[in-house]
Amino acid sequence: MLLVAQCGDLPKWPFVKEYTNSMIGSYADILLRDLIIKYEHDIHLNTIQVVKALRKVANQVQAHDSCFDPPTYIKYQYVPYEMDHRSASLTVSYAYDDWTISNVMYAAGLIDEAQEYHNRSRRASGNRVDFRVDVVIGYDGCHSAVRTAMMKIDAINVAQEYFETYYMEFCIPPKNDQFVMEPNYLHIWPRHQFMLIALPNQDKSFTTTLFSPISIFRTLETADDVLTFFRQYFPDAVSFIGANEIIETYFSSKPQPLISTKCEPHTTYNGDMLLMGDAAHSMAPFYAQGMNSAFEDCLVLFDKLKENNFDFPKAFSAYNRPLRIHKQISIEYLDSNEMINYFDDIST
Numbered sequence: 001m002l003l004v005a006q007c008g009d010l011p012k013w014p015f016v017k018e019y020t021n022s023m024i025g026s027y028a029d030i031l032l033r034d035l036i037i038k039y040e041h042d043i044h045l046n047t048i049q050v051v052k053a054l055r056k057v058a059n060q061v062q063a064h065d066s067c068f069d070p071p072t073y074i075k076y077q078y079v080p081y082e083m084d085h086r087s088a089s090l091t092v093s094y095a096y097d098d099w100t101i102s103n104v105m106y107a108a109g110l111i112d113e114a115q116e117y118h119n120r121s122r123r124a125s126g127n128r129v130d131f132r133v134d135v136v137i138g139y140d141g142c143h144s145a146v147r148t149a150m151m152k153i154d155a156i157n158v159a160q161e162y163f164e165t166y167y168m169e170f171c172i173p174p175k176n177d178q179f180v181m182e183p184n185y186l187h188i189w190p191r192h193q194f195m196l197i198a199l200p201n202q203d204k205s206f207t208t209t210l211f212s213p214i215s216i217f218r219t220l221e222t223a224d225d226v227l228t229f230f231r232q233y234f235p236d237a238v239s240f241i242g243a244n245e246i247i248e249t250y251f252s253s254k255p256q257p258l259i260s261t262k263c264e265p266h267t268t269y270n271g272d273m274l275l276m277g278d279a280a281h282s283m284a285p286f287y288a289q290g291m292n293s294a295f296e297d298c299l300v301l302f303d304k305l306k307e308n309n310f311d312f313p314k315a316f317s318a319y320n321r322p323l324r325i326h327k328q329i330s331i332e333y334l335d336s337n338e339m340i341n342y343f344d345d346i347s348t
């Protein structure tokens with residue numbers, strides 16, 4: 001806010017005393033929203049000044065920043081590609097800015113204005129908008145919409161299989177700001193057909209996942225069923241998670257399926273679309289390879305881009321090696337039930 005007082009605009013990637021024009025959208029509004037909504041601001045953050053600065057950033061061209069053009073976004077409710085080749089990124093960025101601003105307006109008691117910015121953010125994301133782009137990377141997870149679109153325009157072979165095992169996530173919170181179990185271990189409660197695992201988080205909680213055949217989930221219909229099950233098989237975990245929290249989580253969520261997806265090729269014939277991460281190869285989580293493979297995809301693509309002088313279609317085609325698909329097949333030699341039994345074996 002000091003920079004607003006000195007320069008007139010919310011800061012965006014400033015360097016020494018200059019605006020660098022290097023980023024799209026506005027980011028200070030997102031930070032301000034977080035400070036205000038999470039009550040982490042101190043008395044020096046003046047809401048009237050903040051609201052004024054947010055109105056300006058949401059509606060006016062910034063004098064110092066040629067990358068910033070909210071009036072175009074407001075006029076069309078998105079940024080047309082013909083007017084700026086970063087249209088998709090800009091539209092998403094402005095819409096998110098609008099949403100954060102609506103939160104601040106609401107906190108400031110400006111309900112009508114909050115609604116207006118909320119509507120603006122939804123208009124941009126709710127409408128069907130056609131963008132013309134040079135290339136598309138589908139990094140949109142195992143139910144990839146990009147993959148579905150690619151299958152309509154090219155011969156993309158896709159095989160998918162749901163496992164019998166489903167999962168549900170619980171949380172073991174920290175106690176006195178400390179982990180309640182040793183953090184540097186993978187905690188597993190193997191129980192033949194099903195298991196509970198706990199993985200440490202940076203906030204000293206554990207993400208605690210119950211993996212089980214759906215048939216067992218279906219037998220747990222009442223709060224009593226759920227607690228009896230947990231007390232019988234994971235008594236120490238009940239004390240860590242909390243009986244009420246188990247019930248609350250169990251009945252406010254539902255078991256999620258696990259899916260294995262393979263597809264080939266990962267690119268369209270002319271190399272203008274590419275699938276990466278789970279969109280190209282989702283797998284059972286027990287090998288802890290899904291996220292790793294997704295990260296590895298980025299490294300491989302970057303190498304291919306460098307080798308091909310950042311010619312995207314050429315790099316996409318070079319990236320599409322059969323090896324990447326075969327690697328997944330080789331690590332999926334066990335199905336999820338066999339893997340749960342495997343954890344049983346190694347822990348006894």
Ligand SMILES: Cc1cc2nc3c(=O)[nH]c(=O)nc-3n(C[C@H](O)[C@H](O)[C@H](O)COP(=O)(O)OP(=O)(O)OC[C@H]3O[C@@H](n4cnc5c(N)ncnc54)[C@H](O)[C@@H]3O)c2cc1C
Pocket residue numbers: 139140141142144145167209276277278279285287288289290291292293294
């Ligand atoms: C229970 C469980 C445990 C796991 N444990 C591990 C582990 O220990 N180690 C490991 O390496 N991997 C693990 N994995 C696998 C890992 O989570 C995935 O492989 C990884 O998240 C894949 O990353 P991704 O970016 O490709 O896909 P995702 O993480 O699924 O991200 C895709 C993103 O695209 C967005 N999206 C989807 N459709 C659209 C759309 N139409 N428009 C805009 N956005 C869209 C989604 O909201 C999402 O944010 C686990 C998976 C599960 C289910």
